[in-house]
Each structure stands twice: as C-alpha cells, then as structure tokens.
Amino acid sequence: MSVSEACESILEGLEAGRIDIIKSIIDHVTNNKGTDFLLEVLSNDCCQEGTILHKAVRIGSSDAVRALLMAGSDPGILNSNGVSVLDSIDDTSFPSLLQVFTEDLFRNIAGSATDRIIILLNSGISLDVVDSDKTKNSCLHWAASFGSPDTISLLLARGAQVNALNSEGATPLHDAVLRADPRVVQLLLDSGSDVNSVILSGKYAEKSALDLAEGKEEISTMLRDQSLKKETNVTEEPGGNVEKLDEDKNIDTKKEKAGLEEISTITSQELKSKSLKLALDRRFGLLWPTPQVVEQLAGADVEIPKHLYLVVESQSNNRISAHQLLDVWDLFREDLEGLGYSASVKRFDLSGQSSAGPGEIQLAVNSSLGEQDFTLVLTEKKIKMIGGGVTGVQYAVSTFLQILQLFRNVGIPPVSIKDRPMLTHRAALLDLAPYGRLPTVSTLLNLVRILSNMKLNKIYLYSRLSSTPDWQLNYSPGDLISIDRECSDRQMELIPALDIVQPCAFIELPKYTQVFSRVVSCFSSLNLVSLGPCLSSVIFSAARIIGCNQVFGQIWNILSVPSNTQLILCSNSVLNLENMVEDFPSSVSLIDYGFQANYPFESNLHHLSRSGNPVLCCPGTSAWNCLIGRPQNMIHNIAQAAKAIAEYGGEGLVIANWTGSPALTHLSTALPGWVLGAGLAWNTKAADTINLGVLGEILSHHIFQDSTGGSGSAVVELGLAECSLDQVYPDQQLQTSLLLSSILRPGNLHLEKVSLEQLGAVIQTSRRCLSKLQGCREVVEGEGEVEGLLQEVTLGAELLLLAARLSRGLLQAGEYKIELLQPTFKTDIANKLLALIEQYRAVWLSRYLPGGLQDTMLHLSNLLTLLLPESSQVTL
Structure with a gap:
C-alpha cells in the first residue's frame, strides 16, 4: 500500500x-x-x-x-x-x-x-483552555494530577498560570499534594505556587495545601519550609545566595527538619525489621519473590543429602489428603533431579505426630495459615515445609528448590522463612495476536512452570475476536484445555481475556456471543473473565448513555458466562467519569492498563477508588517493537504500578506482554518483566529496593539456572544498550527502536543525532554479552527449556550486533544509503544476516507456532536483498 x-x-x-x-x-x-x-x-x-x-x-x-x-x-x-x-x-x-x-x-x-x-x-x-465549563481545570491542573515533572516544566515554560483556580477554587498545588508526589510539589513551589491558598468549595472546601498534606511527612515539611520563607521574608539573590533575615528562626527550622528526617529514618528501619529479617548470607537475598521474613538461625550449616525422605502429615479432618501433598511434590520432581537430588516417601503421619528427623522433609498443612501462606525451616534436625493449603505447600517446595540452586554443592546456613503474598491477584498476560510471538503448546507449558515457580497464580490469554463464528485462535480447543489443566495442576488460574477487533454499537455485541461461548468453554474456571480495552469501551459508552443497570444486566448473557463470574473491565476510558463508576455492580473489577514509564497509576487508582470495586494495575514488559527489551522503562513502569496498588489497597498486578509486528523479539525478552512483576506482586515493598543488577542475578539463578550470573546480566545489558540510542529519539521510545528500524527500514533511518561512539559502545556490549552467553550455555549443558531460552537471548544479541554494525556503516557512508556502503562490508553483513535467518528459522520452528514466522522472514530477506540485490530472497 x-x-x-x-x-x-x-x-x-x-x-x-x-x-x-x-x-x-x-x-x-x-x-x-x-x-x-x-x-x-x-x-x-x-x-x-x-x-x-x-x-x-x-x-x-x-x-x-x-x-x-x-x-x-x-x-x-x-x-x-x-x-x-x-x-x-x-x-x-x-x-x-x-x-x-x-x-x-x-x-x-x-x-x-x-x-x-x-x-x-x-x-x-x-494554554488557557479548560477541560470543561463545569470543572474548569487548567492544563497545569491536569499535569499536577497526572503528568511527569518534565510535562509540568514544559507547561510552566510556555506560560501556564501556576496559581490558576478551577471551579472549586483549587490550584494545581492542591492537586499535586493530593497526588502525593514530592517532585511535583517541589516543582510547583519553586515556580511560585501559593502555599496559603484555600479551596473554596467541594469535598476539600476550606483546606489549604498543608491541610491536604496531613500524614505525608515529606510534603508537609516542604510546604512548611516554603511558608516559613514567606513569613521570614527570605530573599534570593540572582546568584543563588539566600539572605536569611531571621537567623534564629532559620536555625530552629533546620533543627525541626533534621528531627523529622531522623524520625522518618527510624520509622523506615522499624518497618523493615518487622517485615523482613535480613539473613547474613547474601544468597538468601536472591530468593524471589523476596520473602517477608528470612531469619538465619544459629547452628552449623545444613548438608542436604542427595536422597531425601518425605514424611507427610495427613489431617484427621481430611480437608487436604496426604496424596494431594504428594501431587505437589511430584510437580517439582524433574527440577529436583536436575539439581542432582531425588526423593521418596518414607511414611505418613497423623497431624501433630510427625517424627521427621535429619535428612527428612516434613510436609504438612496448618489450617490457621492462609491458603497461600507458608513456613520453611532448614536445620540439622529436619526440614519443615508447612503451608496453609496445597498452594502454600507448593510455594514452600518452590522456595526450597531456589535455596538448593543458590547453595549448590555447599552447606546451607540454618534458616527460618515465613511468607505470605501481599496481593491476591498476581498474573501474567500473553497476547495471542496471530502475527506475534506465539509459543508452541510445549513452550507455553514450560512457561506456565516458570511463572508458577515465581509464585504467580494467574495467566491471562488475551485475544481480539471478530463476530465471525469460526474458531479464530491459533490454539485449538484441545490445546487450551491442555494449558488449562497444567495451570490447574500448579494452583494457577487460566483466565480468558476477551476483546473485539474494532468498536461497535452495544446492540451489535450479541453477534459475538457464539464466538465468546466457544472460547470460554475451554476454560475450567470462569470465576474471572477479563474484557479488553475495546470491548470495555463499548460497554462503558453504552452505560453512559442508557445507564449501568440496563447495560450490565445483559453482559453476562452476551459473554455466555455464569452470572457469578467476576468481570474485569479496562478502566482507562472511564477514569474521568467518577459519577458513573459509583454505579458499577460489585461483580465488576477494574483494571488500569499502562505501559509508559511515567504512566499515572497512582492518580488513576485514586480516581477509581470512588467506585468501591476491586482494582488492578496492568503495566507492560516493554518487550514489543524492539530487539531485546527496554529494562529501564520496564522496571520503572512495574514498580510504579506495584506502589500504586499498595497505596490504594488494590487487588493485584497483571504484567502484560503485548505483541508487535514483525515479531523479531522472542518470548524470553518478556521474562524480565514477568519475573519482576511476580516479585513485586508478592512483596510490594521490594519496589523500593529492586534494581537491574539484582534482577539480572535473579534471572540467572532462577530462570537460566546459571551459577555464573552472566546470562541474566547479559539480558539486562543488551536491553540497556539498545535503549541508549533510543534516548536520542524520545518520540520513538514506545514505538520502534532505532536498531530495529535499521533492520526493518534501513533506507529511512535518521542517524543525525547518533554518534559513532554510541554505536561502537553498543557493538562492544553485544560482543561482550555474546561471550557471556556462550560461557553460560557451556555451564548449563542442557537441551531443554533453559537451553531454548538461552538460544533466544543469543539470537537477540546477534541481531542487535548486526543492526549496530549496519547503522555504523550507514553513518560512515554519510547519506544513510545502503548503496553507498563498501561492497566488502555489504557482503560481510549479508553473510551474517543469512546465517541469522537460518538460526531464526530453526529457533522459531522449534519453539513457536509458524504463524509469525513468514512476516519475520519477509523483513529479514528484504534486508538481505537490499544488501545483495543480485541474491534471491530467502525461501519462506
């Protein structure tokens, strides 16, 4: 076209x-x-x-x-x-x-x-426009509530009125304080916001910014400091020197501020000591998700025998049978054998009468714990794994295997671990777009195992459907049933996430009932059904016109799901309709989708809290339309979502991996986001301490089973290398990366702001990471899922290296035209690309459905033809 x-x-x-x-x-x-x-x-x-x-x-x-x-x-x-x-x-x-x-x-x-x-x-x-005649919020009001500091700075530089009043007499500073972002508050204060301005009407009538800051110590301190400056007539000279006209009062203020900081530090330490007893051995710090209590005990290191005996407690009330606990253990038998251990049942004991001894594992259920809570104790005397239910026991066994992985061939310090999830809803979303990175059933079943070991408890399968009654998914009904059964065995819930290809009138939705019915019938549990942005928008638009009761009274029938199914609707289109959200039925949950690094999850959840309905956040893995992922964007996006959920008592976190076309990025690129989301959904407090270095170690040990630590760090470094060039083009960060564009559209590159040094750094990083990955693959020496993941990451690194070399060649050519490249250079790149095409085909056909391969091969072979016009295109 x-x-x-x-x-x-x-x-x-x-x-x-x-x-x-x-x-x-x-x-x-x-x-x-x-x-x-x-x-x-x-x-x-x-x-x-x-x-x-x-x-x-x-x-x-x-x-x-x-x-x-x-x-x-x-x-x-x-x-x-x-x-x-x-x-x-x-x-x-x-x-x-x-x-x-x-x-x-x-x-x-x-x-x-x-x-x-x-x-x-x-x-x-x-800039003088307002959002409506009723509310009269200015651009700066909106930026103070939702925007980034850069957005606020831009509007102020353009002349936005810092003390503009909305219809209730609130200034942008009032909105910023309610948002509770200290950066935004400080920016407005520095720009002349009036601290003493009082709201005239509405919910916060007669309240100043300081009144609204009650309970927010850092912001309260900032506002008091600003107010004090005005009271003492502090003046600032052009050179930045501050003249203090009342020295004694200023000294008192300093003491007061120092005292507040000390109190804040003590409070933080107290909270930390209550929620997480830090172990002495740093390897316990790499358990993921981070347990809330890890207490290293006194005594000699525990030597785990290569063959373990299980002593299984059965409850007298038969709520959970011993055989159910053995079924949990069997889930991990292959993983245990991969670490060099084996196990067998020694005996069954009645509850409260266990006599497990050294080298034996006591498996038990304690009904006083929550279903997913668990306790794991390792001492010379015995190993105890106690869960509140089958799920809790499974999480205890999973944590035990992580410890074996971290302490391979060395003694384990005695330890007591107690943990429970902070969020009940911990999910990964897989986009089933037909042109994308759809794993084979075998690959997807392995993915279920990985996500289960990370203690996620739900997987969304997201599909965009037309009204055609034909089967539209790339997986057959039998495939979905197999995936559903694997999830069920691992205490996970497989959730249909339904959407439509394009908006339609609400009265047309019954045309989709047949296709909805065919899809949802493949899911064993319909406790939850998620509706995507487009379908949700159709429902909300109709509800706004004809009323919530009339619309929601029909939805369950249209979807062909039971009336007790909890529906999860995308809330993005109703964030500003506070009056309508109050009318939603209690059987509706709201999920806020956002993939930008500065997406305002916290502000959005604040607005949705008016509904009283359960709310969830859905950040993304940032793994689409790039070669290897965007780790900085990913970690910030997911951490902000976790903090918002914790702040507003949300129900859970869903980490979405959206699909782009062409699908040059493999599924392994999404794993950092899913793994990070799993950890933060289990323990939201980890959002303040997680960094890319720690995440790399977690990926190495628990995903790639790599004791060298090189594989996870390679994934992170490669992503940072690709994004280092995207920073030159901010408008491209959430679209197609520069280096991916060099493969897809080499004749339309904009390299004016890219230097040879930057491209050289990417080339060096790619080569260094390829060396790391080769060393890891030699250590792992496997042919299973881990080797497949390492193959994918290696191929991504090779593509990144080729793209950087091609971009550097185009930059040196001067006019960014392939025909101007040296013939020998073009031949060299073409030969490397040809080898990569064959590798790509081999990896894809072994791990993915063929649907997305043709589009990918077409783009790669087009580049090959540009490099060597006389060559024929690769056979697809």
Missing part, C-alpha cells in the same frame, strides 16, 4: 461516515508499514482541503477528528492556501470540534507525551 492509496482509503471511510473503517485502516497501516509511514500519510496534502484532518474538520465529524488526532495527525500543518486545521474551524457551525482538540491536549498531558504536547501547542491550541 502506497501513501496515496492509504490516503484514498481513509478519505473514502471519512466520506462514508465510517469511523470504524478509518480506525481499521490506521491500525492496518501502523501494523504493516509502521508509525513513520502512518505519519507520512496523515501529513500528506491529499485532498482539496489539505490533509485528511482538514477534510474531517470541514465535514464536522468530531469522531473522525478524534481518531485522527489519536493516530498522530498534526493540526499545525498548513494546506496549499497556508491555512492550518484550527484556522479552518468555524466555531459557530461546529462548536464541539474545538473541544476535541482540547481533549487531545489534556489526554497527552495526562500521558506525559511532551513531544505531542509541543506539537499541539505549536498548532495554536491555547
């Missing part, structure tokens, strides 16, 4: 009034041609009015304008008459159109999309 063909198709949809067709074409162009191509289409002067957006404005279609703006249309582009889109709006004929542009500005402020904000402001949208 050419630019002109794409423009013509969108214009036809526009003239027919078919917004669904416009959105479908935009999605098709984005998925198959990329964002850069779409922006070229949207900026093309393709009709009499100018751009497609000019045409939509002339027609007066608010929905079309909204769709085009969300796709990235620039309203500042001039047509052949020198008229911009905003200049062409007749606000007497189409007064609602201007509000659409205002809404887009506020949406991007909430999402901290600074580049897009600049485009919108440069197009002529005024």
Whole structure:
C-alpha cells in the first residue's frame, strides 16, 4: 500500500461516515508499514482541503477528528492556501470540534507525551483552555494530577498560570499534594505556587495545601519550609545566595527538619525489621519473590543429602489428603533431579505426630495459615515445609528448590522463612495476536512452570475476536484445555481475556456471543473473565448513555458466562467519569492498563477508588517493537504500578506482554518483566529496593539456572544498550527502536543525532554479552527449556550486533544509503544476516507456532536483498 492509496482509503471511510473503517485502516497501516509511514500519510496534502484532518474538520465529524488526532495527525500543518486545521474551524457551525482538540491536549498531558504536547501547542491550541465549563481545570491542573515533572516544566515554560483556580477554587498545588508526589510539589513551589491558598468549595472546601498534606511527612515539611520563607521574608539573590533575615528562626527550622528526617529514618528501619529479617548470607537475598521474613538461625550449616525422605502429615479432618501433598511434590520432581537430588516417601503421619528427623522433609498443612501462606525451616534436625493449603505447600517446595540452586554443592546456613503474598491477584498476560510471538503448546507449558515457580497464580490469554463464528485462535480447543489443566495442576488460574477487533454499537455485541461461548468453554474456571480495552469501551459508552443497570444486566448473557463470574473491565476510558463508576455492580473489577514509564497509576487508582470495586494495575514488559527489551522503562513502569496498588489497597498486578509486528523479539525478552512483576506482586515493598543488577542475578539463578550470573546480566545489558540510542529519539521510545528500524527500514533511518561512539559502545556490549552467553550455555549443558531460552537471548544479541554494525556503516557512508556502503562490508553483513535467518528459522520452528514466522522472514530477506540485490530472497 502506497501513501496515496492509504490516503484514498481513509478519505473514502471519512466520506462514508465510517469511523470504524478509518480506525481499521490506521491500525492496518501502523501494523504493516509502521508509525513513520502512518505519519507520512496523515501529513500528506491529499485532498482539496489539505490533509485528511482538514477534510474531517470541514465535514464536522468530531469522531473522525478524534481518531485522527489519536493516530498522530498534526493540526499545525498548513494546506496549499497556508491555512492550518484550527484556522479552518468555524466555531459557530461546529462548536464541539474545538473541544476535541482540547481533549487531545489534556489526554497527552495526562500521558506525559511532551513531544505531542509541543506539537499541539505549536498548532495554536491555547494554554488557557479548560477541560470543561463545569470543572474548569487548567492544563497545569491536569499535569499536577497526572503528568511527569518534565510535562509540568514544559507547561510552566510556555506560560501556564501556576496559581490558576478551577471551579472549586483549587490550584494545581492542591492537586499535586493530593497526588502525593514530592517532585511535583517541589516543582510547583519553586515556580511560585501559593502555599496559603484555600479551596473554596467541594469535598476539600476550606483546606489549604498543608491541610491536604496531613500524614505525608515529606510534603508537609516542604510546604512548611516554603511558608516559613514567606513569613521570614527570605530573599534570593540572582546568584543563588539566600539572605536569611531571621537567623534564629532559620536555625530552629533546620533543627525541626533534621528531627523529622531522623524520625522518618527510624520509622523506615522499624518497618523493615518487622517485615523482613535480613539473613547474613547474601544468597538468601536472591530468593524471589523476596520473602517477608528470612531469619538465619544459629547452628552449623545444613548438608542436604542427595536422597531425601518425605514424611507427610495427613489431617484427621481430611480437608487436604496426604496424596494431594504428594501431587505437589511430584510437580517439582524433574527440577529436583536436575539439581542432582531425588526423593521418596518414607511414611505418613497423623497431624501433630510427625517424627521427621535429619535428612527428612516434613510436609504438612496448618489450617490457621492462609491458603497461600507458608513456613520453611532448614536445620540439622529436619526440614519443615508447612503451608496453609496445597498452594502454600507448593510455594514452600518452590522456595526450597531456589535455596538448593543458590547453595549448590555447599552447606546451607540454618534458616527460618515465613511468607505470605501481599496481593491476591498476581498474573501474567500473553497476547495471542496471530502475527506475534506465539509459543508452541510445549513452550507455553514450560512457561506456565516458570511463572508458577515465581509464585504467580494467574495467566491471562488475551485475544481480539471478530463476530465471525469460526474458531479464530491459533490454539485449538484441545490445546487450551491442555494449558488449562497444567495451570490447574500448579494452583494457577487460566483466565480468558476477551476483546473485539474494532468498536461497535452495544446492540451489535450479541453477534459475538457464539464466538465468546466457544472460547470460554475451554476454560475450567470462569470465576474471572477479563474484557479488553475495546470491548470495555463499548460497554462503558453504552452505560453512559442508557445507564449501568440496563447495560450490565445483559453482559453476562452476551459473554455466555455464569452470572457469578467476576468481570474485569479496562478502566482507562472511564477514569474521568467518577459519577458513573459509583454505579458499577460489585461483580465488576477494574483494571488500569499502562505501559509508559511515567504512566499515572497512582492518580488513576485514586480516581477509581470512588467506585468501591476491586482494582488492578496492568503495566507492560516493554518487550514489543524492539530487539531485546527496554529494562529501564520496564522496571520503572512495574514498580510504579506495584506502589500504586499498595497505596490504594488494590487487588493485584497483571504484567502484560503485548505483541508487535514483525515479531523479531522472542518470548524470553518478556521474562524480565514477568519475573519482576511476580516479585513485586508478592512483596510490594521490594519496589523500593529492586534494581537491574539484582534482577539480572535473579534471572540467572532462577530462570537460566546459571551459577555464573552472566546470562541474566547479559539480558539486562543488551536491553540497556539498545535503549541508549533510543534516548536520542524520545518520540520513538514506545514505538520502534532505532536498531530495529535499521533492520526493518534501513533506507529511512535518521542517524543525525547518533554518534559513532554510541554505536561502537553498543557493538562492544553485544560482543561482550555474546561471550557471556556462550560461557553460560557451556555451564548449563542442557537441551531443554533453559537451553531454548538461552538460544533466544543469543539470537537477540546477534541481531542487535548486526543492526549496530549496519547503522555504523550507514553513518560512515554519510547519506544513510545502503548503496553507498563498501561492497566488502555489504557482503560481510549479508553473510551474517543469512546465517541469522537460518538460526531464526530453526529457533522459531522449534519453539513457536509458524504463524509469525513468514512476516519475520519477509523483513529479514528484504534486508538481505537490499544488501545483495543480485541474491534471491530467502525461501519462506
């Protein structure tokens, strides 16, 4: 599809009034041609009015304008008459159109999309606009509630009024204090926010910023300091020297502030000592998820015999039989043998009468504990694994195996571990898009095992469905049943996550009932069913018009699920509809999807708390549309979501791995995000201490079973290397990485701001990591799942190295054209690419469904043809 063909198709949809067709074409162009191509289409002067957006404005279609703006249309582009889109709006004929542009500005402020904000402001949208006549929140109000510090700085630099009042008389500072982000509060204070301003009406009437900061010590201190500066007439000279007119009072303030900091430190230490007794041996610190209590005991190191005897306690009330506990142990038999151990049952004891001794493991259930709680004690006398239920026993055994992995061939210090999950809902989401990285059933079953060992308890299978009654998933019903059974055996719940391809009217949803019914019938438990963003938006839009009771009264029948099923709906489209969320039925949970590093999970959950419904956060693995992942974005995104859940008493965390096309990234790239999410969902306090170095060690020991620690650190280093170039192009960070673009679109690269030194650093990192991975594979010496994962990471590193070498060659050529490269260099790169294509094919066919392979091979072979035009394309 050419630019002109794409423009013509969108214009036809526009003239027919078919917004669904416009959105479908935009999605098709984005998925198959990329964002850069779409922006070229949207900026093309393709009709009499100018751009497609000019045409939509002339027609007066608010929905079309909204769709085009969300796709990235620039309203500042001039047509052949020198008229911009905003200049062409007749606000007497189409007064609602201007509000659409205002809404887009506020949406991007909430999402901290600074580049897009600049485009919108440069197009002529005024900073004086408000979100509605009723609330009258300014741009800075929104930024203070949802935006990043960079967004706030941008608006202030553009002249935003720092003390603007909304309809209740609240300033942006009031919103910032309610948000409880010290960085935002300090930024507004430094810009002249009035500390003493009092809200005039509403929920917080007659309250100042300091009143709202009650219980938030750090922010309270900042506000008191600012207020004191005003009271003592502190002046600041241009050079930055502060003249203190009341020295005694300033000294007292310093003492007060120091005292508060000391109290804060003591409180933090007390909380830490209560929730986590740090062990002396650092290897216990690598247990994942981090247990809440790890207490190293006195005594000699414990030598674990190579053959273990199980003493199984059975309860007299038969709530949980001894055979159920043995079934749990059998789940880990293969893992235990892989570590060089074996086990057999010695005897069954009645509850409370166990006589397990040295070298024996006591398996038991204590009904006074929660179902998922467990205690693990290792001493010379015995090994005790006690759970509140079958799940708790499973988690105790899993932790025991982690300890064996961390202390291979050495004695283990005696230890007592007690743990329970902080969140009841701990899930991974797998996108089943047909063009993506869909693992074979065998690979997916191994993934279930990995995620189970990380103590996740739910897996979402996300699918976008059309109303066609034919079976639409790449997995057969039998495959889904096999996956569901594996999850059930491991105390995990497999959850259908249903969505539709494109929006439709609510009255059209019954057309999907047959396809919904066929999918959900493959799931043994329908306690929970998740609905994706598009389907949720259709439901919420209808509820806003005809009422919640009437809409939700039909949903369970439309989905073909039992009336007691808890529905999980995407809340993103109702975040600003506080009045409506209060009417949601209790059988609805709300999930907030967000994948940006600065996504406002905390603010969103604050707004959703009005509903009283269970809430969840869904950050992403940041593993799409790149070669090896974005670890910094991933760790920040998931940590912020975990903190928000902990702050607002949310139910759980769902870590989504979205699929992009082409699927050059393997599933192993998502593992860092899933593993991190598992740990933070179990122990949200770890969000304050986790870093990429620790995460690398956790991946090495518990995923790659690599005692050298090199494999996990290689995954992290490779991701950081790829992102080091993305930082030059902020608008590309959440789209296609620069180095992936060098493989997909080598003739359309923008390397002006990339240096040879940067590319050289990526090349060095890739080579160093490849050496690490080779050493790890020699240590592991396996052919199973671990070897398959290491193959994937190695292939990702090879692709990264090739992309960096090609980009460096194009930069040296001067005009970024492949035809200008030296013939010997092109041949060298082509030979390496040819070898990688064969490796890619071999890895993919052994671990993935063939559906995504053809698209991937096409892109790689196109690059090969560009390098060696005389060569024929690779046979697909």
